[in-house]
Amino acid sequence: MPLNRRQIAWRAAQDLADGAYVNLGIGLPTMVADFIPADREIVLHSENGILGVGPAPGDNEIDWDLINAGKQPITLVTGGSYVHHTDSFLMIRGGHLDLALLGAFEVSEAGDLANWTTDDPSFPPGVGGAMDLAVGAKEIRVLVEHTTRAGAPRIRRQCELPLTAAGVVRRIYTDLAVIDVTAGGLVVREIVEDVDFPTLQARTEAMLRPAPDISVLRPPAL
Amino acid sequence: MPLNRRQIAWRAAQDLADGAYVNLGIGLPTMVADFIPADREIVLHSENGILGVGPAPGDNEIDWDLINAGKQPITLVTGGSYVHHTDSFLMIRGGHLDLALLGAFEVSEAGDLANWTTDDPSFPPGVGGAMDLAVGAKEIRVLVEHTTRAGAPRIRRQCELPLTAAGVVRRIYTDLAVIDVTAGGLVVREIVEDVDFPTLQARTEAMLRPAPDISVLRPPAL
Amino acid sequence: MIDKRVRSLADAVAGTPDGAVVLCAGFGGAGLPNALCEALIEQGARDLTVVANNAGTGRTGLAALLAARRVRRIICSFPRSAGSVVFEELYAKGEIELELVPQGIISERMRCAAAGLGGFYSPVSVGTRLADGKEHREIDGRIHVLEKPLKGDVALLAADRGDRWGNLTYRKSARNFNPTMAMAASLSIAQVRHIVELGEIDPEMVITPGIFVDRLVEVPV
């Protein structure tokens, strides 16, 4: 069975290294904060100027001066700090973040990322911090549903949609698999229990290759 | 009689506008702080990251974490603040200071400033913040002795020494006169009591012109 | 005597010329100079270019200024958000121009202007549509685009505390664009929750030194 969104976030969270500085993009990546393993101290960065994003506040603790990039109220962890926006993006662009977890519309087999506009003319485009993050963090990983609601593959030979950045994505977490972008193409590291490799390939435009040690992706019930 | 150094500093201080943000260069300009008219609130900037430099501390109040650009202990006035060095020079270069008062080796009739190296090979050159200040402050005025100890004029047709910046000086305070650098050349605004114009001209390489309302420069005894 | 306090919102925004470039601080709901935006409607300046991260939400603040048709053009990174209804209407009708700039580049361009620099080379947006028309240059093996300074005529700011010299502090993530915009405009105007006595703000805690602020007005929200 495909992972639900919380399970995709859980899977991405398992790979976070203790002590890492990590930016979580808006949407699915933001949910990763809820699944950070208890034995690790991870410092979450929010582009609006926060280092050390904590869990959502209780209803009585909401402070509208303390919000994340998705404009939701948050808390600050012990040891966290505030910076102004230009310094926040200095952190992003200057390679100070170990990792950014981003959402995507499409990812190509070369690691190209398209996540800022669907080119829908009735819909104003919004880039936010996506392009800064895509070229600035030390590593980019993407969380994305494997296909669109209409069933079209999001992992493509080439992106159809306008790029956010070329050749930046290193790992893709989907509801079906964990896939690495390598110099030799896309390599499937993990695949969910009841989906076989040909089925996964059929839902993916780009060519996939199983890792020699491919394993089963078994999330907890979430 | 020529002004002494304290009197030159006094004269420059009289022109400071209430509310002005002012950087004082090392040496003679630093002395201007001692003569700011009591009815004016002037915010003194120090390049190492201080806005609101106050008077020298008493002997028991010296704090070596609080020094000016000349590395002397100072105090901070009420309302003052600290910034890091890059922000301090953002203030300087970005036109946020109303005025910088600088020392000089030479000034030309076009307002060229030479104040960073005498080209003495036995002596390592030091530029400090001089070039940043010279192009960054809204206005540059110079405090300088009219001639060298050997009697050579410091106000020249062209600077002989390497430039700090070209065409930036607007007013020159010397021990003999107050001189404006104008599009039409050097205009003497004030001259000390017992020096006549031909004598002043003889001690100046560049051509001088008396202002129509030229007045006598009469400092207090200091 | 330096006293940058003004008595009213009208005094605060007085003199804003038609055609001005207005830097409007805030991110999401935090640090927004809503009262100043609304005062600008009353003041009457038209044909404005607004620089902001978002394009207003609901019908207040920046959204009200847009609804009053005072803004010809908006330079921002993320115009759409929950409630950006006014902007979306104007955009759909072609009644507002949008210049989309990556978020970090907006603030870096403002800092560039604030710092008296002529431009900078950035790797952001290379290979994307947002780099179209920009000068490209390879530096140390990486392609960069040339970005130009972005200076405001007016900055509208929201701070927590301020004193008569214009020293400002912010609360938590309400800091966001405020310090950079304060530095990057010819005339910087702050609405502050609490005007305090000179000296009440610890010199080590001043986030925006008064040199960057021209006027402040108390708006206790």
Next chain:
Amino acid sequence: MIDKRVRSLADAVAGTPDGAVVLCAGFGGAGLPNALCEALIEQGARDLTVVANNAGTGRTGLAALLAARRVRRIICSFPRSAGSVVFEELYAKGEIELELVPQGIISERMRCAAAGLGGFYSPVSVGTRLADGKEHREIDGRIHVLEKPLKGDVALLAADRGDRWGNLTYRKSARNFNPTMAMAASLSIAQVRHIVELGEIDPEMVITPGIFVDRLVEVPV
């Protein structure tokens, strides 16, 4: 668990390679990482390039590192000051290279590296000898020179308080180059007067967030 505290000065500077570019903070007598400079003598790295505002005074700290002949080259704005005897001796004998950079450009170039940018255009030094060999360009009617990022392999910092995450505060003008250098090096090392518990530093008062700091050691001077 994040714990950047190290037990000794030797641990703090361990691994500094020969040929490293070392950013050395401080201005005059304030904010100087003297204990770290001296630990670097013991550590043994040679052929260093040092970036600093001044070139050391007396026989301690940076001056001691120069005296130990570990520094091939110094990039600074104002090498001479009262007591810069070691530097002056080496300079007179031609035993140290000097690259003179205007003071604000040193820190702006380090910030440029810290911010992931490829360079910037500056009006500083135009028309002077220090602009020789630099690319010139007219932008909006003003001549600028292109300045390149200046990145350190190691930064040596001196702070007042620090916690195990590496968050730092400074006292008064001892702040100076420390925050910028902390951001601009691959390995940033701070000597701090007081190591405090995580959470003791008010989040609004953190000047250097821990993300920029790799190691800190308590040196109560």
